[in-house]
Amino acid sequence: MSFRRSSIQDLFPREIDIEVCLKTLKIYQKLEGDVNCVVWDASLVLAKYLETMCVDNSGFLSGLKVLELGSGLGLVGLTAATLGAQVTLTDLPESLSLLRLNITENKSKISSMGGYAIAESLIWGDSSSDIHKEEFDLILMADCIYYEEAIEPLLETLLQLNKHLGKTPIMYLTQEMRDSEIQKRLWDTFYERLSENFNIEKIPEEQQHVNYRSSDIVLLKITRK
Numbered sequence: 451m452s453f454r455r456s457s458i459q460d461l462f463p464r465e466i467d468i469e470v471c472l473k474t475l476k477i478y479q480k481l482e483g484d485v486n487c488v489v490w491d492a493s494l495v496l497a498k499y500l501e502t503m504c505v506d507n508s509g510f511l512s513g514l515k516v517l518e519l520g521s522g523l524g525l526v527g528l529t530a531a532t533l534g535a536q537v538t539l540t541d542l543p544e545s546l547s548l549l550r551l552n553i554t555e556n557k558s559k560i561s562s563m564g565g566y567a568i569a570e571s572l573i574w575g576d577s578s579s580d581i582h583k584e585e586f587d588l589i590l591m592a593d594c595i596y597y598e599e600a601i602e603p604l605l606e607t608l609l610q611l612n613k614h615l616g617k618t619p620i621m622y623l624t625q626e627m628r629d630s631e632i633q634k635r636l637w638d639t640f641y642e643r644l645s646e647n648f649n650i651e652k653i654p655e656e657q658q659h660v661n662y663r664s665s666d667i668v669l670l671k672i673t674r675k
């Protein structure tokens with residue numbers, strides 16, 4: 451399924467500057483819908499952190515093979531691609547049409563920076579996907595700890611993606627800490643289970659983008675134990 455001109459009228463664009471390379475991403479959001487109809491704050495924090503890392507080391511992302519899980523509208527993956535990475539953005543099959551529209555919309559900016567972006571279906575826990583056979587330098591996730599039933603499948607996918615002997619990816623995850631008891635419990639469960647197999651380092655706020663950081667959003671660097 452792809453978005454036709456008539457359905458684009460039900461969308462509204464959000465423009466987000468990537469200051470470090472003077473490009474502006476245009477991301478179409480839906481006027482109404484489920485969790486992936488807007489760009490979430492956690493993805494802004496992660497996208498801007500990638501940018502911050504490129505201020506200190508402009509070639510940091512150039513040519514890296516990057517995978518994004520639960521991309522939603524694609525801000526994080528599109529930022530990495532505009533900073534020169536070869537990015538596979540993934541989500542549930544039903545989320546891909548808008549994600550692909552956002553890739554197409556930003557394609558010329560991405561290719562002018564030497565980057566590349568493609569969208570593929572990746573359902574967490576589905577080990578049949580060929581994506582698990584690939585080796586990535588970086589794996590990115592923003593606001594993916596949201597669904598109780600998806601926690602174990604997501605952990606399974608992270609283990610699968612870390613099973614290659616040649617290359618162990620570095621993973622960055624942002625998550626908004628929500629007030630509800632159920633969300634707090636979900637986060638605690640995920641964190642505890644993640645720490646069984648992975649080293650987790652919390653990136654302090656002062657190392658994040660000066661205008662895009664928040665005490666409500668955690669940023670973790672994760673590697674396989």
Ligand SMILES: C[S@@+](CC[C@H](N)C(=O)[O-])C[C@H]1O[C@@H](n2cnc3c(N)ncnc32)[C@H](O)[C@@H]1O
Nearest residue numbers: 485486489490493520521522542573574592593
């Ligand atoms: C809260 S949204 C965050 C979207 C985006 N990362 C952002 O921060 O703007 C969570 C995303 O995870 C995706 N998702 C949920 N369950 C999933 C699953 N089992 N497999 C793959 N993706 C899933 C949703 O479709 C959605 O795009």
